[in-house]
Amino acid sequence: xxxxxxxAVAAIIIIFAAVFLVQNAAIQAxxxxxxxxxxxxxxxAAELIESSGYEPWTKPLWEPPSGEIESLFFSLQAAIxxxxxxxxxxxxxxxxxxx
Amino acid sequence: xxxxEGFLPSPWWEIWFAVSIPFILIGLYQMNRLVKExxxxxxxxxxxxxxxxxxxxxxxxxxxxSCSHPTGTGLGAILFGPFIASVLGLIVLIxxxxxxxxxxxxxxxxxxxxxxxxxxxxxxxIYKAGTKAGINTYVTVFLAAALADLFTYVVTSVQLALxxxxxxxxxxxxxxxxxxxxxxQVPLAIVEGAVIALVFKYIVQLKPEILTKLNLLSEKTIxxxxxxxx
Numbered sequence: 517x518x519x520x521x522x523x524a525v526a527a528i529i530i531i532f533a534a535v536f537l538v539q540n541a542a543i544q545a546x547x548x549x550x551x552x553x554x555x556x557x558x559x560x561a562a563e564l565i566e567s568s569g570y571e572p573w574t575k576p577l578w579e580p581p582s583g584e585i586e587s588l589f590f591s592l593q594a595a596i597x598x599x600x601x602x603x604x605x606x607x608x609x610x611x612x613x614x615x
Numbered sequence: 616x617x618x619x620e621g622f623l624p625s626p627w628w629e630i631w632f633a634v635s636i637p638f639i640l641i642g643l644y645q646m647n648r649l650v651k652e653x654x655x656x657x658x659x660x661x662x663x664x665x666x667x668x669x670x671x672x673x674x675x676x677x678x679x680x681s682c683s684h685p686t687g688t689g690l691g692a693i694l695f696g697p698f699i700a701s702v703l704g705l706i707v708l709i710x711x712x713x714x715x716x717x718x719x720x721x722x723x724x725x726x727x728x729x730x731x732x733x734x735x736x737x738x739x740x741i742y743k744a745g746t747k748a749g750i751n752t753y754v755t756v757f758l759a760a761a762l763a764d765l766f767t768y769v770v771t772s773v774q775l776a777l778x779x780x781x782x783x784x785x786x787x788x789x790x791x792x793x794x795x796x797x798x799x800q801v802p803l804a805i806v807e808g809a810v811i812a813l814v815f816k817y818i819v820q821l822k823p824e825i826l827t828k829l830n831l832l833s834e835k836t837i838x839x840x841x842x843x844x845x
Binding site for chain 1: 664710715717719809
């Protein structure tokens with residue numbers, strides 16, 4: 517069974533995506549005007565804390581000025597990681613082939 | 616799982632720094648020794664760190680209508696132990712605190728504890744126990760990575776509940792935070808476990824000699840695994 521694990525992982529990801537689509541349809545149908553679903557869990561916890569009257573005592577030194585710039589840094593983060601992983605896996609693969 | 620900047624009042628942020636710093640110091644020491652004695656583990660170390668980078672940059676939607684991200688620390692913990700994994704976690708958390716305003720510098724200690732220490736310790740223990748019990752290697756890796764991810768978020772909920780017990784007390788507060796973090800995390804933890812198990816398979820195929828050198832798998836197990844994939 518050469519690809520059992522690959523098939524299992526693909527199946528898990530497909531189920532995950534399907535659950536998201538179903539859930540999203542249900543949430544979008546019940547969403548009020550101007551509301552937005554799928555925010556971050558971090559923000560959800562922050563809201564819960566702030567609702568008790570707590571004020572954060574300090575602020576981040578620098579915040580990405582917009583959502584777009586925030587995604588820039590997230591994609592940079594992913595790209596840096598992906599380059600390293602791809603480089604070494606490719607290197608190992610190549611050196612096994614020539615060995 | 617980030618606790619945002621300024622969201623932990625004194626003395627909690629100092630306490631979590633105090634708890635995390637020894638782990639980081641041991642991690643730095645171990646990492647230094649590992650790289651000196653065993654130069655060829657350096658690429659694998661980079662790959663383990665890169666996994667934390669990639670996985671923690673993916674904000675995935677989850678069942679509860681909110682988004683959260685996997686942690687990716689399980690791989691590093693399995694390969695190099697929880698201390699070195701905590702250093703890898705720290706690097707990513709500093710990046711996110713500085714460039715993304717996710718997490719923060721004052722809450723760094725708490726975030727390092729949940730993502731870099733608590734999760735990896737769980738992954739490490741599960742991997743050791745599973746290997747000893749003779750459970751299939753990939754199932755063990757899956758369980759270790761998935762439960763490490765989940766436990767990270769449980770710990771974040773505990774940290775917040777300790778700092779903000781409200782009037783109803785710690786346990787009610789914990790349930791409220793866990794509802795936000797841990798429940799959202801269950802499907803993500805499953806996906807993360809599966810992906811890391813797959814990566815582990817590729818490491819077994821491509822660089823098995825490092826795994827025996829790190830005392831993770833015996834040569835016999837590796838041969839069985841490689842034959843199964845041939």
